[in-house]
Amino acid sequence: MTKSMVILFIHNYYERRGGEDAGVRQERDLLAAAGHRVVEYARHSNEIALNGLGSRIKLGAGALWSTRTYEELRSLLAKERPQVAFIHNTVPLVSPSAYFACAEARVPVIQTLHNYRFLCPAGTFLREGRVCEECVQHTLLRGVWHACYRDSTLATATLAVMLASQRALGTWGEKVDCYIARTEFARKKFIEGGLPAERIVVKPCFVHPDPGLRTDSGEAALFVGRLSPEKGLRTLIAAWEHIANPVPLRIVGEGPLRSELEAEVERRGLTGVKILGRLPDADLLSEVKRARFLVFPSEWYEGLPLTIAEAFACGVPVIASRMGSMIELVQDHLTGLHFEPGDPADLALKVSWAWAQPKAMEEMGRNARAEYEAKYTPEINYEMLMHTYHRVIDEKKQAIQARVATESKGNSQWFL
Numbered sequence: 001m002t003k004s005m006v007i008l009f010i011h012n013y014y015e016r017r018g019g020e021d022a023g024v025r026q027e028r029d030l031l032a033a034a035g036h037r038v039v040e041y042a043r044h045s046n047e048i049a050l051n052g053l054g055s056r057i058k059l060g061a062g063a064l065w066s067t068r069t070y071e072e073l074r075s076l077l078a079k080e081r082p083q084v085a086f087i088h089n090t091v092p093l094v095s096p097s098a099y100f101a102c103a104e105a106r107v108p109v110i111q112t113l114h115n116y117r118f119l120c121p122a123g124t125f126l127r128e129g130r131v132c133e134e135c136v137q138h139t140l141l142r143g144v145w146h147a148c149y150r151d152s153t154l155a156t157a158t159l160a161v162m163l164a165s166q167r168a169l170g171t172w173g174e175k176v177d178c179y180i181a182r183t184e185f186a187r188k189k190f191i192e193g194g195l196p197a198e199r200i201v202v203k204p205c206f207v208h209p210d211p212g213l214r215t216d217s218g219e220a221a222l223f224v225g226r227l228s229p230e231k232g233l234r235t236l237i238a239a240w241e242h243i244a245n246p247v248p249l250r251i252v253g254e255g256p257l258r259s260e261l262e263a264e265v266e267r268r269g270l271t272g273v274k275i276l277g278r279l280p281d282a283d284l285l286s287e288v289k290r291a292r293f294l295v296f297p298s299e300w301y302e303g304l305p306l307t308i309a310e311a312f313a314c315g316v317p318v319i320a321s322r323m324g325s326m327i328e329l330v331q332d333h334l335t336g337l338h339f340e341p342g343d344p345a346d347l348a349l350k351v352s353w354a355w356a357q358p359k360a361m362e363e364m365g366r367n368a369r370a371e372y373e374a375k376y377t378p379e380i381n382y383e384m385l386m387h388t389y390h391r392v393i394d395e396k397k398q399a400i401q402a403r404v405a406t407e408s409k410g411n412s413q414w415f416l
Helices: 019-033 053-064 067-080 097-104 141-146 153-169 184-192 233-242 258-268 281-289 306-313 324-329 344-356 358-375 378-415
Strands: 006-013 037-044 084-087 109-113 178-181 200-202 220-224 249-252 273-277 291-296 318-321 336-339
Touching: 006 019, 006 067, 019 037, 019 306, 019 378, 037 067, 053 153, 067 097, 084 097, 084 378, 097 109, 109 378, 141 153, 178 184, 178 378, 184 200, 184 324, 220 281, 233 249, 233 258, 233 344, 249 281, 258 273, 281 291, 281 306, 291 306, 291 344, 291 358, 306 318, 306 358, 318 324, 318 344, 336 344, 344 358
Parallel strands: 006 037, 006 084, 084 109, 109 178, 178 200, 220 249, 220 291, 249 273, 291 318, 318 336
Antiparallel strands: none
16 A cells, blocks of 8 residues: 655646646545645636736746745745645746745656646647647747737747746756656657656546446437637538538537537538537536547647546547547547548548447447546556656655765865
8 A cells, every 4th residue: 555645736727727727636636535645735827917017017027936936835845845746837826936946845846747838838739720839840939929828929928938948947857857748649749849758757637436338329429628719610510511311419518619600500501410518517428428429620739638538438439630649549440530630521421430330339439448447547547646756756865865975975075
């Protein structure tokens, strides 16, 4: 049995709750349920009150270095003496000062890479609805030029300066002991962007509680997610017009494209397409279990969408875009199908085949459930976390001991 630990969670919660915040709470609760004492240092973006240029300048300066965070964390670290610090998001209120406070206290730091913020000010590798890697291929000035973060040149410049200054200071290489990427695809992207390969491990998210297997072959196709352009919803609706034999489609989610989608569904006469809006968690899982397959037509580099893991947990296969992490997460003709991203005709072809082959999709659903049991359960996740924690703690102790020994030897020679 793993010995109880004191673990410090550091996270800047977002103004609007999303998957990242939910994932942080989920991992925190998992560790607490296992008997560890989880101490949380949290800032919330809803603390921000912008009422003029002065407040914006103050916020920007704080994103570069927060004296408040540094002092509060120094005090908390001295009081709680955690064995490890688990950092999630530092933008904008926590700031990089968290890394320096932990380094000063000699507490090893693990950073979860929920998004691509270390490489892209927007954190998404997405610009104007398309994948963009210009900030990696050229410089961060590209992001500033395009105002990629919140459509603000000033806000983007602030993040670009923060990223550039921490790279120059060696923060990412010297003050972070381990990075956790959600997928192998993401790990490779961060290595391309300059993070040390030997410090990046892959650990997915998990689904809890286990929703259990569906009991029949499913009665509709299902989309679950934010109704926004990068999710491939225009491709989805266009694909349904290409399907000769009608396939019922249920769309769950909310977002800026909802009105446009509703108008398109009506204009195209797609009577089998129903837009349900946002649903409570219990109702959402019921929808997933009623699906013959999940359609995931995203057109950007997703992280690890919990929607896919939840579908697998229910034994529901996934038809996904052949791009980014989706290639890795969904195995073609094993746990689902791939189609060319942004291609309505190819998506329609794959949907039509899947609808006409219920036995094949049931087999893929069983494979999907096996994938969940192998990768996305709380038990598997906990084992991976503990392995990472103990390795990082041991390596930190050895590094400190080696440094002390070297310094002691140097002092002895000086006195001789």
